[in-house]
Amino acid sequence: MKKLIWIYGLILGAILAGNMLITISMCYNDGDFEGNEVVGYAAMIVVFSMIYFGVRTHRNRLGDQPFSFAKGLKMGAWIAFIGSSMYVVAWLFYYYLFIPDFMDKYTHFVLKTATANGATAVELAEKTAEMAEFKEMYKNPILVVLITYMEVFPVGLLVSAISAFVLRRK
Numbered sequence: 001m002k003k004l005i006w007i008y009g010l011i012l013g014a015i016l017a018g019n020m021l022i023t024i025s026m027c028y029n030d031g032d033f034e035g036n037e038v039v040g041y042a043a044m045i046v047v048f049s050m051i052y053f054g055v056r057t058h059r060n061r062l063g064d065q066p067f068s069f070a071k072g073l074k075m076g077a078w079i080a081f082i083g084s085s086m087y088v089v090a091w092l093f094y095y096y097l098f099i100p101d102f103m104d105k106y107t108h109f110v111l112k113t114a115t116a117n118g119a120t121a122v123e124l125a126e127k128t129a130e131m132a133e134f135k136e137m138y139k140n141p142i143l144v145v146l147i148t149y150m151e152v153f154p155v156g157l158l159v160s161a162i163s164a165f166v167l168r169r170k
């Protein structure tokens with residue numbers, strides 16, 4: 001089981017990190033972050049299907065033995081954790097080494113979009129303060145790690161729970 005967790009976790013992490021690097025590069029170079037969240041989370045759900053295949057492979061190796069929801073959830077959560085960890089490490093390297101001004105570009109995009117959508121002066125001031133606070137939080141590497149985990153790991157846990165439910169066997 002441990003070998004399968006590592007194999008599927010590393011495959012998941014490589015795909016997640018690669019997808020993130022490509023989409024962030026496109027957004028960063030283009031300056032247009034529009035729609036990136038929807039596409040990003042849709043891609044993550046598809047990529048997290050690796051959890052299903054990892055759990056299913058283990059269950060199938062057991063033959064006719066029972067396979068509980070808890071065992072499937074535990075295995076899926078570990079695969080998700082390994083994959084998410086690779087995603088976090090890739091983001092840290094990419095952010096700190098190649099795009100340290102990412103938050104400046106993202107803040108500019110958010111404020112430009114708010115202005116284009118007719119934000120009032122008060123709303124624009126609130127959004128500016130919100131982005132300044134977010135930018136300040138991003139100066140702390142521990143918070144960057146936590147924020148980045150929160151982008152992907154909950155999706156992995158959700159897919160793990162669904163996979164464990166579908167693949168359980170009494």
